[in-house]
Amino acid sequence: MTPQALQSSGVAFRRILSHFPEELSLAFAYGSGVYRQAGPSSDQKNAMLDFVFTVDDPVAWHSKNLKKNWSHYSFLKLLGPKMITSVQNNYGARVYYNPLILCDGRLIKYGVISTRALIEDLLGWNNLYIAGRLQKPVKIVAMNEDVTLRSALDKNLRSAVTAAFLMLPESFSEEELFVEIAGLSYAGDFRMVIGEEKAKVQNIVKPNVAHFRELYGSILQEDPQVVYKSQQGHLEIDKSPEGQFTQLMTLPKTLQQQINRIMDPPGKNRDVEETLLQVAHDPDCGDVVRLGLSAIVRPSSIRQSAKGVFTAGLKRSVIYSSQKLRKMWTGWLRKT
Numbered sequence: 540m541t542p543q544a545l546q547s548s549g550v551a552f553r554r555i556l557s558h559f560p561e562e563l564s565l566a567f568a569y570g571s572g573v574y575r576q577a578g579p580s581s582d583q584k585n586a587m588l589d590f591v592f593t594v595d596d597p598v599a600w601h602s603k604n605l606k607k608n609w610s611h612y613s614f615l616k617l618l619g620p621k622m623i624t625s626v627q628n629n630y631g632a633r634v635y636y637n638p639l640i641l642c643d644g645r646l647i648k649y650g651v652i653s654t655r656a657l658i659e660d661l662l663g664w665n666n667l668y669i670a671g672r673l674q675k676p677v678k679i680v681a682m683n684e685d686v687t688l689r690s691a692l693d694k695n696l697r698s699a700v701t702a703a704f705l706m707l708p709e710s711f712s713e714e715e716l717f718v719e720i721a722g723l724s725y726a727g728d729f730r731m732v733i734g735e736e737k738a739k740v741q742n743i744v745k746p747n748v749a750h751f752r753e754l755y756g757s758i759l760q761e762d763p764q765v766v767y768k769s770q771q772g773h774l775e776i777d778k779s780p781e782g783q784f785t786q787l788m789t790l791p792k793t794l795q796q797q798i799n800r801i802m803d804p805p806g807k808n809r810d811v812e813e814t815l816l817q818v819a820h821d822p823d824c825g826d827v828v829r830l831g832l833s834a835i836v837r838p839s840s841i842r843q844s845a846k847g848v849f850t851a852g853l854k855r856s857v858i859y860s861s862q863k864l865r866k867m868w869t870g871w872l873r874k875t
Contacts, residue, residue, distance in 0.1 A: 549678065549680070551643070551645075552568050552588075552590075552678060552680045553680060553681075554643050555588070555590070555642050555643050555645065555647060556680055556681060558607070558608070558642055558643065559592065559604060559607065559608070559649075560600050560603035560604050560607065562594060562595065562596070562599070562600055562603075563592050563593060563594060563681050563683075564593045564594065564595055564654045564682070564683050564685050564688060565591075565592075565593035565654070565657070565679070565681065565682050565683070565685075565688060566590065566591070566592050566593070566679075566680045566681040566682075567590070567591055567672075567673070567677040567678060567679050567680060568588055568589065568590050568677065568678040568680055569589050569590075569591070569672050569675065569676075569677040569678070570586070570587075570588075570589040571586045572586035572587055572588040572589060572645075573588070573589075573677070573678045574676055574678075574743075574746070574747050574750060575746045575747070576742045576743055576746060576747075577741070577742040577745050577746055587638075587639070587645075587646045587647060587648055588645050588646070588647045588648070589647070589648050589649075589650075590647060590648070590649040590650070590680075591634070591649070591650045591651075591652060591669055591672065592649060592650070592651050592652075593651075593652055593653070593654050593657050593688075594651060594652075594653060594654065595653070595654050597620075597623075597624040597627055597628070597635075597651060597653050598620050598621055598624045599620075600651065601620035601623045601624055601627075601635075601651070602620040605619075605620060605623075608640075611637045611640050612637060623635060627651060627652070627653070628653065628656065630842060631668075631839070631842040632660075632666040632668030632669065632839050632840075632842070633652060633653070633656040633660070633666065633668075634650040634651065634652040634656075634668060634669055635650065635651045635652075636648060636649070636650045636651075637649055637650075650669070652669055654685065654688060657669055657670075657688070657691075658687060658688055658691045661673065661691035661692060661694060661695040662691050662694055662695070662791065662792075663791050663792045663793050664698065664791035664792075664793045664794050664835060665793045665835070666835070666839040667723065667724050667793075667832070667835050667836055667839065668724070668839055668840070670695050670724070671723060671724020671725075671836075672724070673692060673695055673696075674695060674696065674699040674720055674721070674723060674724060675720075675721050675743060675751075676747055676750035676751060676753070676754055696754065696755065696758055697758055697789075698789070698790060698791050699720045699723055700716075700720065700755060700758055700759065700762065701786045701789055701790060702723055702790060702794065702828060702832070703716055703719035703720045703723065704764070704765070704776050704786055705783060705786055705787065705790075705824060705825055705828045706719055706825035706828055706829055707719055707776070707825070708778070709775060709776060709778045710773070710774070710775050711773075711774055712772055712773060712774070713748065713751075713752065713769075713772040713773070713774065714744060714745075714748055714772070716755075716774060717744045717748060717751040717755070718740055718741060718744050720751070720755070721740045721743050721744050721751075722740040723832060724836060725739065725740060725836070726829055726832035726833045726836050752769075756769065759774070764776055764777045764782055764785070764786070765777075780819045780820045781819075783818075783819040783824055784815060784816055784819035787815040787818060787819055787824075787828075788812070788815060790828075793835055794828070794831050794832065794835065795811050795815065795831075796811065797830075797831035797832075797834040797835055798811075798814065798815065798818060798827055798828065798830075798831040799811045799814040799815075800834070801827060801830050801831060801834070802814045802817065802818060802827065
């Protein structure tokens with residue numbers, strides 16, 4: 540999508556936002572309805588628009604939204620805003636989705652997450668779900684002046700770069716970096732085998748290299764561990780054990796813990812720093828990081844999808860899942 544198209548779409552996004560309660564710390568649109576993708580998601584005009592709404596007080600927000608948009612919710616609406624918030628906060632990736640909603644002439648899906656839960660995911664990667672969405676280009680539709688949230692958004696991008704560096708060779712292209720970053724939140728995601736088209740990551744990156752560059756350019760320029768030749772779109776990084784140890788030590792806490800769990804032999808109970816020092820010297824360092832990511836993403840994606848049956852309702856879940864499978868099938872047919 541061109542800057543002009545994004546600008547005009549911003550008006551359309553804000554019109555959609557006007558149908559919801561205003562108390563949002565952050566609202567963003569993402570996916571193939573916002574940024575053009577290659578493959579079966581390339582029909583941008585008819586693509587469903589995906590939104591995430593971040594709210595400080597989910598009970599109060601759902602209470603207002605139930606009054607405005609009662610029909611958006613499954614049978615859980617009968618149990619009230621406190622139960623909806625409990626399902627949101629205590630199951631899956633701590634986000635509550637209402638899919639297949641007709642709003643202002645467009646089919647949309649929107650997720651609601653508390654500001655606190657989002658900040659925790661951005662900093663710690665405890666689910667790498669909404670944090671993963673925000674590692675790819677998104678269209679910010681509304682945002683307040685929450686300094687903690689803004690700082691966490693920036694830290695999430697820096698962590699994504701560090702994790703990608705650990706899985707890349709000494710020298711690589713911009714596009715290879717962005718494919719690695721875009722794939723972080725899909726590592727181990729069962730939907731990449733059942734439902735999501737397998738070439739999804741390349742389809743996200745290829746038409747949007749400029750948007751990824753806009754998102755990560757200044758971080759790469761400032762990073763002392765990388766030589767970033769932006770004109771040539773080429774990068775070189777420090778792959779020494781010392782360099783890798785520095786990178787491993789700055790990874791989000793949950794990923795460090797998963798790496799420690801994978802590498803720590805039974806009965807040893809080594810501390811995380813000792814394990815990370817060992818991994819830094821390991822030729823398979825990148826594979827270990829990838830396994831750590833999978834250990835976060837796989838259970839999170841399975842729990843969130845199971846939760847969708849309750850939050851969306853059975854009928855909407857079946858329709859939504861069949862659309863995902865059709866998209867994967869279309870991609871497969873194009874290749875054969």
